[in-house]
Structures are given as C-alpha cells and as structure tokens.
Amino acid sequence: MSTAPDDAAILAAELLARRWLPRQHPRVKRALIDADLWQAVQERLGQVGLRLVDNIHADHVTVALLRGAEHAVFGEAGLNASNNIDLPRDAVSLLVVLWSLIVLPKRERQAARAANAEIDGQDEMFRTEKPMPSAASVSPSVSYKALLADFGNQLGKKVRLDNNLKRLESHGFITRRADDIGEGPLLDLLLDYDSLAPRILDGALGDVLARTRKDAAPEEQA
Structure with a gap:
C-alpha cells in the first residue's frame, strides 16, 4: 500500500x-x-x-x-575533465568571465549594503537581524556588445560566443534579456567562490576586470 x-x-x-x-x-x-x-x-x-x-x-x-x-x-x-556537463573549453572560459563580471561585484554590493544596514541599525532600541540583500536587487548585468568587444577574440568570436551563451543559458548559469546578460539560478551556487575568487583577483583576469570596472564606473554614475 x-x-x-x-x-x-x-x-x-x-x-x-x-x-x-x-x-x-x-x-x-x-x-x-x-x-x-x-x-x-x-x-x-x-x-x-x-x-x-x-x-x-x-x-x-x-x-x-x-x-x-x-x-x-x-x-x-x-x-579529470574541466567540467561534467560537457561544456567545450571556450564555454568554460566564458562562464568564468561572466561569473567574474557578475558575481564578484554582486558580492561586493551585498557586503556593502549589509554593512550599511548594520550601521543604520546600531541606534535601534530593538535590533533585528538584517537579511542579506537579494541577488536580484544587486546583481549587475553584462552588455552582450561589450562582452563581444572586450572578450570576443579570446572566446571564439561572435558565432562561438553566441553558441556558448545559449549553452550557459540552457544550463541555468545565465539569463538573457535583449542585450543584457544576467545572473542565472546556478551561477553563484555551482561555482566555488572561495577557491575561484582569489585565483581570478590575483591572476591575469584580475587586471582585465579592474580595467572593465574602471571603464564602467562613469556609466554607473551617469
């Protein structure tokens, strides 16, 4: 029964x-x-x-x-493979680039907002635990055109880039809306932040990301 x-x-x-x-x-x-x-x-x-x-x-x-x-x-x-979902090598490279452009600044924003909420709550008579800001509220989007211009040559140019973006979207790593590429449900779940972030920030990609953020700063302030 x-x-x-x-x-x-x-x-x-x-x-x-x-x-x-x-x-x-x-x-x-x-x-x-x-x-x-x-x-x-x-x-x-x-x-x-x-x-x-x-x-x-x-x-x-x-x-x-x-x-x-x-x-x-x-x-x-x-x-011993680079991944277990049969992503080609350039798709894995694209995944790491997008993780770096989306998750790293998102985590910084979450930490900053949580810290500000903690400071704002210090004068409250009855303090309550402030929740971590949601990913949707602070997660940046990446422009497809900017991605193609900055990394297209290294990631197989337009045709390969488009095909690999479709792969990453179907696996739930990213979302796409018109020209914007956003965080998918699995981007910050299945990639290990603690092991990946230091390698990126201390490696060659860290310099590239620093330049990308510097170029994007005037647009965010506008």
Whole structure:
C-alpha cells in the first residue's frame, strides 16, 4: 500500500524535477528555518548520492553530487575533465568571465549594503537581524556588445560566443534579456567562490576586470 510523501520527499522530488527552486518557494523557506526538515531533505537526497546546495548570496537552491558519488558517476575521465556537463573549453572560459563580471561585484554590493544596514541599525532600541540583500536587487548585468568587444577574440568570436551563451543559458548559469546578460539560478551556487575568487583577483583576469570596472564606473554614475 502506498503512502503519501512527506514534505522532505516532496521538496527533494521538486528539486530533482526542476533542478533549482527559489529561496522564496514555500517549502524551501520552511526548510531554511526548520533544521529538522533541512536534515530530512539532505538525508533523502543523500540516499541517491546528492546533496542540497544553498548559498545566502544566491536567490535559489539546487542539488549537486556528493563528493563520494562523483567517481562512480563520472569515472576517472570525468573527474579529470574541466567540467561534467560537457561544456567545450571556450564555454568554460566564458562562464568564468561572466561569473567574474557578475558575481564578484554582486558580492561586493551585498557586503556593502549589509554593512550599511548594520550601521543604520546600531541606534535601534530593538535590533533585528538584517537579511542579506537579494541577488536580484544587486546583481549587475553584462552588455552582450561589450562582452563581444572586450572578450570576443579570446572566446571564439561572435558565432562561438553566441553558441556558448545559449549553452550557459540552457544550463541555468545565465539569463538573457535583449542585450543584457544576467545572473542565472546556478551561477553563484555551482561555482566555488572561495577557491575561484582569489585565483581570478590575483591572476591575469584580475587586471582585465579592474580595467572593465574602471571603464564602467562613469556609466554607473551617469
């Protein structure tokens, strides 16, 4: 005799079916404040080699493979690959560039707004915990034309760039609206900020990003 699935099973099933869910989804919101439900979802996903991925800087949650399951799923060749979703090398490079142009400044803005909210709240008689500013409220967009002009030659020129943007959009890393490229649900969830940010900021791409931000500053002030 079948039994009705509980909340943990339903949330796990939704994540598997939809790939990601917004943090404002009713069951996700409950799991984020209910430690027992969160643990139950992790246990359900863990039974099939998955884990729930959350990040206070992102507006969504998703699932990813447990480290222990990666070898069994992808084998040695998959683990040694640059990615496990069959992105070509130039698409991976494009992903890193877009992550750098979108996530790095977004995190800076979130930290700055959170710090300002903390300062503003110091004089309150009854202080409350200020939530992290949402990604949607502070995440910058990247101009397609500027991306093509600045990185087109390095990323395969227009045809390859267009094809790889479609790949990244279909995988949920970016969104596109007319000329604007924005943060997708998975951009700040599946790329490890702690390991990637220092390599970018201290590497060659850091100089390029610094110049890009300097050029963009007058436009933001206008």
